[in-house]
Amino acid sequence: MTRVLHVTQAVGAGVESAITQYVRSTPDLDHSVLALRRDDRERVGGNGDLSWTYADRPLTFARMVRSAGRDADVVHLHSSVAGAVGRVAVDRVGARVVYTPHALAHLGGDRRGRAAFRFVERMLVSRAAAFGAVSDHEAEELVSLGADPAGVLVLPHAVEPGGVARSFDERADRAVAVGRVAWQKDPGLFAAIAGEAIGRGIQSAWRWVGAGDPDSEAALAAAGVGVTGWRGSAEVRDLVGSSRIMVHTAHYEGLPISVLESMAAGTPVVARRIPSLRGLPISTFTTLEEALAHVRRLSDPGVWQTESTAVREFVCSSYNATRQAAALRALYEVAS
Structure with missing residues (x-):
């Protein structure tokens, strides 16, 4: 062997x-x-x-x-x-x-x-x-x-679909991020998007699943983001699968598993436009206003369901x- x-x-x-x-x-x-x-x-x-x-x-x-x-x-x-x-x-x-x-x-x-x-x-x-x-x-x-x-x-x-994806109404009205709270993931941008979304009444609940730099964690909390600390893989999947959207703000990546697992759970992704994510059927942005527009668009149940089905089918056949x-x-x- x-x-x-x-x-x-x-x-x-x-x-x-x-x-x-x-x-x-x-x-x-x-x-x-x-x-x-x-x-x-x-x-x-x-x-x-x-x-x-x-x-x-x-x-x-x-x-x-x-x-x-x-x-x-x-x-x-x-x-x-x-x-x-x-x-x-x-x-x-x-x-x-x-x-x-x-x-x-x-x-x-x-x-x-x-x-x-x-x-x-x-x-x-x-x-x-x-x-x-x-x-x-x-x-x-x-x-x-x-x-x-x-x-x-x-x-x-390789990601697993993990059973039947929850519908729009079965999920918490929440946006989620997953990973280390560190410069690479740009928690500052996530905090800015969350703060604006909360202030404008676009999306009220935001959560970061992970832990890391204490100052960045404090900045997230100040913007209204709940920081969970590290969680086991099953709990992370449940948090992502019970949220309406994932928002991914990293400066650069290889190819984040958290994004693929979100897609497998039928959770639409709004992500910073970076080269490693090209080819994925997700919503991407380069400016804060573009990010907010995607978050607002996915608050529509019909739009959300179409994107949820598309990302799940894609990732399960490709990864x-x-x-x-x-x-x-x-x-x-x-x-x-």
Whole structure:
């Protein structure tokens, strides 16, 4: 049985969901996870599908990655920090290294930060045998960094419809966001949209499912947004599936699982127009006024139902376990 070690510094958000999906879609592989816990408030991973091992300090994390990598056939690195640490730590230990960024860090932040992350990615590109991009846009970015196109495969997420979607009247009159409260997700824009929507009487209830930067959490609360803290995956799905819309404001992404899970639940999405979301049948915006117009439009039950049906049918046919399992096995084969 092929032994796959997943390595990540991101726990309690989309990366954890992605790893859980990979495990469920390929039960014939022997999966384990090594993670760096970066926030004491962060919900620990592990849901019965596999074991999680944690490091509490970066140096310990690097040492554990190198040691564990010796016993793995494939080391699958997730997110930019683990991607860098892992490609250095696992070098020359014999394991095949696969890297999935889940949103390349050089796509966000200030100019110097972007340049630094791009430099690191270019320097380390030869230390991975294959790359699993979560979207076409991420695949294009990896090739632009110097990755061999033949070694870059799109690794689609897999979401489950989870039964019959609730109707408009069965849902709470609420807009929801999911993820870490951090700069990448732009909670400030979410707070601005919520504040205006509440003030104009367009949408009164707003909730952010997740946790993160305390100042940003306080700003969300001041705008009238309820911040739930980290919740288990089942509770997150229930919150999304019982809300009328999702509003996604991130500066950049790989391809957010939260958006796909919202679509699978029949919850229409209003999202900032970013490259990784192209091709999805969702409502996108570039200005606050455009966002508010979409929120107002989806308050009409007929419009909402049409969009709810369309997004659910699309995501369930395009992002499923069968497609993911085939892509994952092909990725590990390319790395061999």
